[in-house]
Each structure stands twice: as C-alpha cells, then as structure tokens.
Amino acid sequence: MNGTPITPTPTTRTGAAPAESWEDLVTAALLGTDRRPWATAQPGREAPLALLDAAAVATVRRRAGLRPARAARRPEPTPEDPRPALPAAAARRLAALLADRSGAAGGGRRGSAPDLMELLPQWLAAATAHGYAAPPQALPALLDAARGRTDLRPAALAFAGPRALWLARLNPDWRFALRAAPGGGATLPGADDTEAVERLWQEGLFAERVALLGGLRAERPAVARELLASSWAKERAEDRLMFLDALRTGLAAEDEPFLEQALGDRSRNVRATAAELLSALPDSALAARMAVRAAACVALDRTAPVPAIVVEPPLQCDSSMERDGVVATPPAGRGERSWWLGQLAEAAPLGTWPERLGGRTAREIVALPVADGWQGELHAAWCRAAVRQRDTAWSRALLGSPSAPEAGGPGAVSLAERAKLLAALEPVERAAWVAGFIATHGLSEAFQLLGVCAVPWAAPLGRSVVDALNIARDAGSYPWSFSGVMGLAERCLDPAEAGRLEALLAIPDEREDAAPGAGGYWAEAFQRLVTTLRLRAEMARELAPAGTTRGPSRNEPPAQLPDAAA
Incomplete structure (x- = not known):
C-alpha cells in the first residue's frame, strides 16, 4: 500500500518525561547516548537499552499510523509484438544460452565444453534475421545479460523488441535500453507528418532529435538536411557535431552547400567533420582545392633513369588550408611539413594521381619509388584516402600481394591499416587475401x-x-x-x-x-x-x-x- 508515515507527536505519561520525536531518536542513535544523553531513560535503566526500547515503540506507532496515499498510476499495457513466436526447441536453447556463465570465468584452460555465452550474439542475430519475437519470460534474463555486456546490446535489443523498452521504464537497472534505443524508446513521427516532425525537432529532448534526424536521413535525406539547417545557428557546438555526423548516411552532392557553410563554423571539430565529409565527395569544391594543393607537392621525376616520385611538402599552412580542415599544429614527434602533406594527400581525390603521374594505374603508381624518404608518409596518406573514399582499386594496390615479404603493400604500415583497406574489398576477395596471408605468414x-x-x-x-x-x-x-x-x-x-x-x-x-x-x-x-x-x-x-x-x-x-x- 502506498502511504506516508505519521510522525508521532510527543505525549506526556503520568510521572514520566515527555516522549521525544522520531528525529530525536535518530539523532541520539547516530551520536551515541554518551554525547546525546537520552532524557526519557528510567532510573536504573541503561541509556542505550532505553533508547532501543523507545525506538521499538516509535516504530510500531509509525507503522500503525500510516496514512493511505493516492495510488500511483498503473503502467501502460505492454506493447504487442507482432513477430511469430520462437519454435519450442529454439526457446529452450535461448534459456540455456542465457543461463550459462562460462564466458565470465577467469583465465586458464577452458576445457572441451563450448562457451555458450560467446555464441549468444550470433544466435540473437540469427533469430532476429528469421523475424522471431523474444519469449516474454526470457526478457528479464536477456536484459540482464545485455546490461553486463555492452557488445551484446545491439543484437539483444533488436531481438527483444518493444517489450524490452516497456520493461526498461520500470527497472532502473535496464535504463541502458532506453539510452540505446532511438529517441530513448519514444515513438518518432513519420517523415510525412510535417507538423509533428517540426514540433519534435523544436521541443524534443536531444536523444529524440538525434533519432529523428537519423531516421529522416535514412528515408528522406533532403528533408533531414533542411531541418538541420533551420536551427543550425542556434545549436550548441557539441550538438552541431553530433547532428553533422548524421549526414554520413546518404551523403551526396546535394549536401555540399550546407557542408561548405559549416567549414566556417566557430567550432574546430565541426569544421574538421565538415571537411572530412566534403573530401568524401570527389566532385566537391573542397576536394578540387585539396587536389590542387596536393598535386603541387607531388610530381614525377622524368629525368632519372627510372621514373620516380618526388615530393615537396607545403612550406606553410595558411588560413584557407585551415578552413578546409587542415590542422596546423602537428602532434608531438611529427614535423610540420610532413603533417601538412599527409592531410592534403589524404583529402585529395585519388583520381588526381593517374593524371598527375603519367596516366599510370593505382598499382603502377604504388610501385613507383619515392625519393628522399617520403614513401612511407605518402603511401600512408593514400591508405587513409582509399579507406575514406572506399576505393577498391587503390585498396587492392596498397595491400599488395598477401605473400609479399613485408606482408602487405608498402603503404600498409600496420595491421590496423590493412584491416581497413580489406574492408573496401568484396567479401570473397577479402577472404581470399586473408587466406593467402595466413598461408604465407601463419596466424601470429x-x-x-x-x-x-x-x-x-x-x-x-x-x-x-x-x-x-x-x-x-x-x-x-x-x-x-x-x-x-x-x-x-x-x-x-x-x-x-x-x-x-x-x-x-x-x-x-x-x-x-x-x-x-x-x-x-x-x-x-x-x-x-x-x-x-x-x-x-x-x-x-x-x-x-x-x-x-x-x-x-x-x-x-x-x-x-x-x-x-x-
């Protein structure tokens, strides 16, 4: 029952000192009867025992005097999940996967039994792909598992469906589900409901606005961009950065005017993100400006016995370069000119180089020697450009043969860069390259x-x-x-x-x-x-x-x- 306790009113007993209030009891218990003598203790009765007796009486009085309160509002009915139920055998399997805790064990030998918790993400993704609904009785255990493993949350929440969000509103331990859900689990208006979209964009919480912008961007990119432009000047810098990141979805030439405007933003992080997005559009004005700057730094030496690339990095980083996203100050240990060169080559369209370097293909360009020790810097920048522009030909050229002694192309200076370059290839080609790498270099x-x-x-x-x-x-x-x-x-x-x-x-x-x-x-x-x-x-x-x-x-x-x- 809901209610509030009645604070006992001090009363006077015949021949006894006035009873003290509940607050007095608590204060005396916290301070101790040595520092706060208990005034109502009877002669011959030790003060600590008298205090406990008084607390017991006061507790009964408080409970007996509970005033009924207005009942809290009942929770809304659980939403329907229209997906079909899991087959019985699969439901039993899910219960077994959620009950297993071997994945949380410490180090040492794992034995010959399968690690069921490590199979749970794959099982959840497969069940979601089949379109099944999560059994209601499994939802608490599923949310508990997702609470302990952040990597499990996307698959777990996708499978759990709307009922998981309903439960998360009732249990603080599961509030992560609301944070992970678009708009905190709120129902977002459709793209055609112009009035509701505008109202939510103007009045909604930040998470709701981010979710709204992301949803609109996936369905109607132009509407999302216009919505963002309508309030851009009033947004906080950190919010502008988050909103701008949503434009990665469906990025197209139509976004260029807005992104060009963002290059003049007062926030350096916003300017850098806008420049990155523009450089991913090979026909943008920024990409053309970067191509001119980068091409001025890289040329083909035709006088040498063997054609080679010569590099002359920029002498300075002017204000126009900074506006286009070039960071002027290098990190510790990096030279200024090499730092500027890397940024220019990374942002320039890869289509710049065949024309600049004698009509050669990407593979032929990568095979050219680079004078004066600039090869590592130049090829590393081309690696980043190939990843950003998702250029298959350049990724393939920079990776090189998987059986090469250097275990990759000359520009692939780390396993992390090779992994990023591989992501630009089709799955079959990607698997074949890694298989060749393992056959030559092993698994280490x-x-x-x-x-x-x-x-x-x-x-x-x-x-x-x-x-x-x-x-x-x-x-x-x-x-x-x-x-x-x-x-x-x-x-x-x-x-x-x-x-x-x-x-x-x-x-x-x-x-x-x-x-x-x-x-x-x-x-x-x-x-x-x-x-x-x-x-x-x-x-x-x-x-x-x-x-x-x-x-x-x-x-x-x-x-x-x-x-x-x-």
Whole structure:
C-alpha cells in the first residue's frame, strides 16, 4: 500500500518525561547516548537499552499510523509484438544460452565444453534475421545479460523488441535500453507528418532529435538536411557535431552547400567533420582545392633513369588550408611539413594521381619509388584516402600481394591499416587475401585481419585457418598463443568443417621441444571447436521455420546459422 508515515507527536505519561520525536531518536542513535544523553531513560535503566526500547515503540506507532496515499498510476499495457513466436526447441536453447556463465570465468584452460555465452550474439542475430519475437519470460534474463555486456546490446535489443523498452521504464537497472534505443524508446513521427516532425525537432529532448534526424536521413535525406539547417545557428557546438555526423548516411552532392557553410563554423571539430565529409565527395569544391594543393607537392621525376616520385611538402599552412580542415599544429614527434602533406594527400581525390603521374594505374603508381624518404608518409596518406573514399582499386594496390615479404603493400604500415583497406574489398576477395596471408605468414598476425572477414568464413579461409592451427600444433608451439584465433574459429568457421576436423582430436605425440602438456591442450581445444561447430549447426536447425527442418545425412554438410556478426 502506498502511504506516508505519521510522525508521532510527543505525549506526556503520568510521572514520566515527555516522549521525544522520531528525529530525536535518530539523532541520539547516530551520536551515541554518551554525547546525546537520552532524557526519557528510567532510573536504573541503561541509556542505550532505553533508547532501543523507545525506538521499538516509535516504530510500531509509525507503522500503525500510516496514512493511505493516492495510488500511483498503473503502467501502460505492454506493447504487442507482432513477430511469430520462437519454435519450442529454439526457446529452450535461448534459456540455456542465457543461463550459462562460462564466458565470465577467469583465465586458464577452458576445457572441451563450448562457451555458450560467446555464441549468444550470433544466435540473437540469427533469430532476429528469421523475424522471431523474444519469449516474454526470457526478457528479464536477456536484459540482464545485455546490461553486463555492452557488445551484446545491439543484437539483444533488436531481438527483444518493444517489450524490452516497456520493461526498461520500470527497472532502473535496464535504463541502458532506453539510452540505446532511438529517441530513448519514444515513438518518432513519420517523415510525412510535417507538423509533428517540426514540433519534435523544436521541443524534443536531444536523444529524440538525434533519432529523428537519423531516421529522416535514412528515408528522406533532403528533408533531414533542411531541418538541420533551420536551427543550425542556434545549436550548441557539441550538438552541431553530433547532428553533422548524421549526414554520413546518404551523403551526396546535394549536401555540399550546407557542408561548405559549416567549414566556417566557430567550432574546430565541426569544421574538421565538415571537411572530412566534403573530401568524401570527389566532385566537391573542397576536394578540387585539396587536389590542387596536393598535386603541387607531388610530381614525377622524368629525368632519372627510372621514373620516380618526388615530393615537396607545403612550406606553410595558411588560413584557407585551415578552413578546409587542415590542422596546423602537428602532434608531438611529427614535423610540420610532413603533417601538412599527409592531410592534403589524404583529402585529395585519388583520381588526381593517374593524371598527375603519367596516366599510370593505382598499382603502377604504388610501385613507383619515392625519393628522399617520403614513401612511407605518402603511401600512408593514400591508405587513409582509399579507406575514406572506399576505393577498391587503390585498396587492392596498397595491400599488395598477401605473400609479399613485408606482408602487405608498402603503404600498409600496420595491421590496423590493412584491416581497413580489406574492408573496401568484396567479401570473397577479402577472404581470399586473408587466406593467402595466413598461408604465407601463419596466424601470429592474422587475428585483426580475420575480424573484418564475413561470417561464416568462406571455405578457403576456413581451411587456411585450420591448416595453420594444425601446423602450429605439429611444430610444438605454445597452444595458448592461439587461443584468440581458436575462439574466433568457434564462432566463424562454417559448421560444415566439423567433419574434416575429427582427425585432429587425437592427442599427438609430443616433441621434446614442445611445451609440457601442449598435446593434450591442442586435442582439448580441437574437441571444443568440433563440439561448438556441431552445436551451431543444431542451433540453426532449431531456428529453421516449421516444415523445413530435417536432419542431415552422413554425407550432407550440417546447416549453419545465417551470416551474423561474430
């Protein structure tokens, strides 16, 4: 029952001192009866005991005197989820995945049992792809799991649907779901409801406005841009930055006038973001200005016996360069001129260079020597430009052959840059390049590259990973050095590979120079891999729509989960 306690009114008993108030009791208990003597203590009765007796009486009096209060408003009815219910077997599987906590265990050997919590994101993505609704009884456990793992939240909330937001409004522990949902879970007006859109944009909370702008940008980019322009001058700098970032979706030449205006913004971060977006439009005026500046710094030396690129970096960073997004002050350890050159080459359209360098292709340009030690700086800038402009030809040229001694093109100075360049390639070509890299260089540097490959891995890539693991085992390598790749293989290998892996389950004869116990660890790890692949195949069968599920024959590869994020 809702209510408020009645503070007891001090009364006078016959022959006794006046009763003190509840506040007096609390104060005396906090300070102690030595510092705050209890005036109503009876003769011969110790003050602490008398205080406790008085507190017990006052507590009963307060409870008995509770005044009824107006009942709180009942929660709104839970929203309907129109999606079909999960098959019974899949619902049981979800309960088992949510109940498993092996993924939260500490280090050490993992044993041969699959790590169910690591399979949960993939299962959620597959269930969402099938269009199933989450069982209502599973929602609390699902929200608790997402609360503890931020990487799980997008898939968990997409599968949980509108009822998860309804629950999140009733439990403070689940408020993260409201923050993650567009507009804090509020219902956004449609793009055609002009009056409601304008009212929400003018009066809504910041999260609602961000969600509104993002939704409009996906459906009607021009409307979103006009809405943003209508209030641009009144927005705070940090809000302008967030709103401007929404223009990445559907970025087109029509956005150029607004972005050109933003180049004059008083916030440096806003100017830099506007310049970045404009440089991604190869036909923009900013891209043309950057092309002129960059081309003035890079030329072809035709007098040398072998054609080479010569570089003359800028002598200064003038105000027009700064307006176009060039940061004048370099980070510690970088020279000013090389810092300016890198920014110009990064922002210039890659189509600038074939015409500037004798009509050569991207691959031919990358193969040219660069004089005076400028090759690393120039190629690194081209890497960033290829990623920003998503240029497949330049990405392919800068990556080079996966079997090259330097394990990548001359511009790919780090695994992080190679991974970004790979993202510009089609999934099949991306997987083939990484497979070739692993075949030549092994798995020691491949983990980051594997992370950008589509799931499930293509057959050549999967075979290269398994073969490299087998080679590492036979070489007596430390098995725990490959635990990350092994865990990735459990989530990303095609389940059809399970049959081919059975030959690796036996404990091999250990070499004299092998790590103690390595053979048993490898056998255990391969057993877990095979068991996990078979489990993933079973999970896919459980999620299959009614009437399509059937067990595979001995010669038929098992089913697999739909392409989902690892």
